[in-house]
Amino acid sequence: MTAAVKIASDVLQVSDLRVELAGQVDVLADVSFSLAAGEIVGLVGESGSGKTTLATALLRHARQGARITGGHIAVAGQAVLELEGEALRLARGGLVGYVAQDPATALNPALRIGALLRETVLAHLPKLPGDAVQQRIQETLVDVGLPDDAAFLRRFPHQLSGGQQQRVMLALAFVLRPRLIVLDEPTTALDVSTQAHVLDTLKRLCRGHGVAALYVTHDLAVVRDLVDRVMVMYAGRLVEVTGRERLFSAPAHPYTRALLAAIPDIARRQPLQAIAGHAPAPGQRPAGCAFAPRCARRRAECAVIEPSLSALDAGHQVACLVPHREVLPRGDVAVESVTAPGEGVLLEVQGLDVAYDRQVLFDVSLQVAPGECLALVGESGSGKTSLARAIAGLGENVQGQLRYGGEPLAFSARQRDARLRHQIQYVFQNPYRALNPCQTIAQTLSAPLAHFFGVRGDEAHRRVEAVLARVSLPARVAGLYPQSLSGGERQRVAIARALICEPRLLVCDEITSALDVSVQASILALLRGLQGEGLAVLFVTHDLGVVRAIADRVLVLRRGRVVEEGSVEQVLGWPVDDYTRTLVAHSPRLHLGG
């Protein structure tokens, strides 16, 4: 394609876009790129990289406190940033569609699906006759794979499943036939199978209608099968823009490489590498390259010269002074040997039933050996968290048998022997809510010491420091409050709180799902190390890539029943049950045919 033709067919052209917070602190700067009709481009970055800011800026919207201060955005020839009032309103939705992250909160709970769709069409085409509106709505619903009957149109958002809600969001965007559609992590809240279906639908629609799409995500694996090109964002700048194949085979920017190395892959177990340090917050960018402080290849000039995005070769742009030019070494990195689980059985569950309003677990049995990592896998609502809570002694209405170290174990943590209680510890999903904001880390960590072991004073202080070192946190963290820690650091503190109780079994409930991939990698490495020291881990997750990275054995739950159980190699490599097969098939993967 020659340059002239390319420019003519570009649906979106962005140049030198800049978004600032108060005080001229930039969250986004020097962003330039273009999208052709029908092209799907992934925008990848970790939290705080400015990817959502960029996404909404394409609709001339900035969140409270931020302002678009410079640059130029042209969508199908219209300068979006110059639009005001009525013209801007018509451009939003009509020219550029937007699909938000969480469909459960982005659909108005008080309006029916039909009303939402009709209102959207009429807001842009007020003169369209009623039956034409109706016809267009029905066409779009069929397009996105939803029923188009009157009963469905009369439903409220809460009467739909998560996947259906996200399809409604897609319908709301596509019903106006925009030229560009911006999707902000649209599948993060969905299960893998639903995610795969929604992604399929999206791809078909964009190709079919010639709509360009910008797909924002934090997960490179998700965009593997979807996009044509990928843009990688770091600290408010684009650092690499390239075709999909090229990105996965020969990424040039050290950050992209680090990101790829941090993503667990369902196809093979690879040593995950965390990225050391933090991304700089807006306003705290170092001079020179923002990634330099975390970069293994940095040179003296990296701290001085800020590299701009420039062509490495055709269709590959990178912002780095010393980009990688070689192909990514493919596959067969020495696979970490699976630690041999200890002899015997630490925990045994037999015929466990759990019921709340309805029964959520049916006749579940499992065994965990000392030093083993057992992954509990299932989609939302499969009962995996209920199982984890029951084992930890937090469940209610539990029936069945629990045995720990050969002895029967009470269902309620309160009834368990204090000598046993400290041996089973629980780490919660959301590190932002699991730590008491009014207590320093030292207070949080020394409370169980006093409680279980009666240890106070200097000895407690010494143990707190030791446990912080064990989770790779500096000792000065002890004096801080949770709000001054990042998500990854908080999760480390939560793990430290469990470790200080000297557990033999650690129950981890989706402990990495609220974290960025690079942080997730470091937490998984930490758990792996602890496991080597003889700690048994029960790891609840919905992410099969994580399972591959950490677990020895897998238990697949579906609607409260165990459908498959076995070693990781066996279950992920040669799944037997139909459900496990679908899960494996729908899981996003980094390496095709790996």
Next chain:
Amino acid sequence: MPDHAHRSPRTPAWLAWFIGRLGYGLLTAWVISLVVFIATQALPSDPARVILGPDAPLQSILTLQQQLGLDQPILVQYLRWMGAALRGDLGISLDSQVPVAQLLFGRLGHTLALLAGVLALVVPLALTLGVSLALRRDRPLDRWGLSALILLKATPSFLLAVGLVLLFSMPGMGWLPAVSILDPQLPLWRQLPSLVLPVVALSLSALPYLTRMVRASMIEALESDYVVAARLRGIPERLIVWRHTLPNALTPAIQGVALTLRTLVGGALLAEVIFSYPGIGTALNAAIQMRDLPMIQGVVLVITLAVVLINLLADLLTVLLTPKLRTARRVKMIRRNRRGIRPWWRRARSTPAQEATHD
């Protein structure tokens, strides 16, 4: 109450929930009536002595006690009173020798008229003000408006009322009557000018709270994902405010209005005293001063029933205005009846929770 049953083939779940709540409400009213009856009867003061005066001979006091049934056990007295109350007979006022029901009926009518006036004035005003302040959040109008509301809230209500009297009813200004002594011979609607000042005074004291409530819930709804999403879909601002935001912001406002009404039913005393308006509050006050036991019991019963009814209506409105609650197979009000605080006799029952069909 409109009939919504035709919307779905089955009786909607909220109807069953409503009937249950009605039952609980009546239970509450009954328990309170019991407590009030026992408390008032157990007071050291003797109605017979109150009626006959301090100098009455012992013999006539005993006779009167017998006539009033005061010598019977308290439970018998209560059952008798309850039975009569169910028939609409609340006894005879000791003070004025008029049936309590008749006295109360007139007073209740006046209070209800007052409340209706306050509602009609304060609800539209609070909605308009709250919405317009929320839309101008943190701009000068919003800041000044909020400050003015706080000033209004901080001003003692009697001061407001006196101020209103000074403004509108002083000699030479006499637009409105300074006191609202109603003529019992005339129907209320012909004496509307007497209602104006009490209504305005009460509305002014209720306005700041309601406005701030509407403003806060509007701001919360305006910042929600669905409003941002609607904006980015190009929905006109007018629709965003009135269709997307306000209906979702109404629920807290309804509870706010209910709270205001609850305080006003029993405590419109301020306006009643300053404007000599013959409402329930002054009736209760007078009855307590006169040790008029049947009157006290009657008034308290009426206030209790009114509070129960207001709560019930507010919850019903909330359910009907929230599609998720209205269409649920089992209505659960938020933060109520949650696991753990559910009564024991309901815990064992397991009903399939509502689940959407998965695709």
